[in-house]
Amino acid sequence: MEEKQELYKQRTEKLARIGELGEEPFRYSYSRTHTVRQAYERYEENKAGSSDTNVKLAGRLVALRSHGKSTFADLKDDSGKIQIFFGLQDLGQEKYEFLAKLVNIGDFIGVEGGVFTTRTNQVTVRVQNFSLLTKSLRPLPEKWHGLKDIETRLRQRYLDLLSNDEVREIFRKRSGIIKSIREFLDARAYIEVETPMLHPIPGGATARPFVTHHNALDRDLYLRVAPELYLKRLIVGGFEQVYEINRNFRNEGLSPRHNPEFTMLELYHAYVDYEYVMSLVEEMINHVARTLNGSTTLTYQGNAIDVKAPWPRMPFFQAIRQFAGVDMEPISDADAAREAVSNLTLDLDPSAGYGKICDELLKTYVRPNLISPTFIVDYPVELSPLAKSKRGNPRLVERFQPFIGGLEIGNAFSELNDPIEQRRRFESQMKLRERGDEEAQRLDEDFVTALEYGMPPAGGLGIGIDRLVMLLTDSSTIKDVVLFPQLRTVTETVPEE
RNA sequence: GGGUGGGUAGCUCAGGUGGCAGAGCAUCGGCCUUUUAAGCCGGUGGUCGAGGGUUCGAAUCCCUCCCCACUCACCA
Secondary structure (H helix, E strand, C coil), rough: HHHHHHHHHHHHHHHHHHCCCCCECCCCCCCCCCCCHHHHHHHHHHHHHCCCCCCCEEEEEEEEEECCCEEEEEEEECCCCEEEEEHHHHHHHHHHHHHHCCCCCCEEEEEEEEEEEEECCCEEEEEEEEEEEEEECCCCCCCCCCCHHHHHHHHHHHHHHHHHHHHHHHHHHHHHHHHHHHHHHHCCCCCCCCCCCCCCCCCCCCCCEEEEEECCCEEEEEEECCCCCHHHHHHHHCEEEEEEEEEEEECCCCCECCEEEEEEEEEEEEECCCCHHHHHHHHHHHHHHHHHHCCCCCCCEEEEEECCCCEEEEHHHHHHHHHHCCCCCCCCHHHHHHHHHHCCCCCCCCCCHHHHHHHHHHHHHHHHHCCCCCEEEEEEEHHHHCCCCEEEEEEEEEEEEEECCEEEEEEEECCCCCCCHHHHHHHHHHHHCCCCCCCCCCCCHHHHHHHCCCCCCCEEEEEEHHHHHHHHHHHCCCCCCCCCCCCCCCCCCCCCC
16 A cells, blocks of 8 residues: 555665665664764864864765755754755765665765865765665655654654654753753662552542552553552652652543643652642752753743742642632531632533632632742642641641643642551542442552551652643643654544445 | 534645636656756646535535644543
8 A cells, every 4th residue: 555655765776776776775883983963073173273074974865956066965863954065976876876766865975075165155965975774765855844743743743753843852951951850869868669550449539540450460450540559569668768750650631731641740758748748849849940051940831930949839729719719717618619609700510529629719710820940839638648737727638739831730648657548548539439430549458558657757749740841841732742643643544345 | 413614646735606627835857066845848646534416517516434733621
């Protein structure tokens, strides 16, 4: 089917001719001496001393401008793009013919030659010898407009990466962000750990899990929705500062801010509370922003933002009063809560309880307004079954969420370490489950047992890495910061019998 | 799942009052030894998202379906 395509046929014919000439169209290696960027740097250094700069470069041909007996081309590698010059005189008839007849845009080649500047002052490699490294059998996206079609960009991300430099830049930044987080944490004596992805009981977050099946054990397992309960077991086990940067899976809808698999930093630190963790988040985001941009200021979707510490702390109920105009604090049951929000535009599930209604208010009315970094602190206990009660107010928990640019980028609390209270919280979650709330958390007996052995006081933190990357790369959708985001699968249209 | 917009050559896009399916780039052939979106001349390339219907005739009108984007719902 594919083979019928004209361009593909032409390329495979060239492939055959290359073979007949005794050349290998898919080479094993090429020992380059410089990257493209290094070639430019080297040339600049040598210009003063006027010594020759000879280089061997490897990359993909992204443009060809042939003038008969001479040909200009652009060679692109991971570090940049450089013009190369092929002359009949330099290469000889046979080699030049090979270039003209058998090499295409899209092919990988290795070139060897001296660096010079053309009369239009363009730094160029004068090719003395070249090797075809990989023959490309399909045409590249158009050079000028690039690849625009979003569906192709996401389904064939490699094409997006090779034709849109700014896309590669985002993922380079993503790597830098994660690296700087590790640097920051490693420098503070945290150790990085790995905990299971396959959970017998999904826990640690209020979310619907993916289910899978283990054949040998003949039992269902769940892809983790959060590593939280395992990381806390490590705190029980005597580690005092641990973190994990890894994937979580939640069986929920897609949106500009949600991908079913997403990367989360989770961190636990013994003997500290959420106040300490707040400072840690401020410092960490400052460190990451500085490392990435050299500054704590950034622009997100047209808003100038400064992540410089300290960030304001705003109590949950105060935020709702301020942005939604209702006071939920004196209210404690679902009916009264529903009554209180009746004249707001809020779509509520009929089964929504008090906590859920408060959460909805936060998302709808508060979050979009939190552009400069803000901690919302002290959440209602109903929303947070794993957080420790607020000192002096048992209706609240010591929990905070950092918001920047209207994005919820994390979640943290003083960790609940009272096993008896933890069991009660799980039990009230189980009641929500029985009432049909599929996201309510399940009782993890083994986790409660661990707490019964004693978990030191601890602060815990989760940071949504994808959203942080969105913020730092000014991306409006999570699909722009995930290399291979989830898309609907293309279904083959089967003709009817 | 609902609403809106979209899917035409490998890529970027026109066409759309029903009447031979187009351009630029890519590709192939020819000319051309300093171009850089090189240029000039000539070709190839299409299930117009899929299927069905109306019609003498459908890319265009109607129905069903698929995929994408935005948005609402759901959720982190």
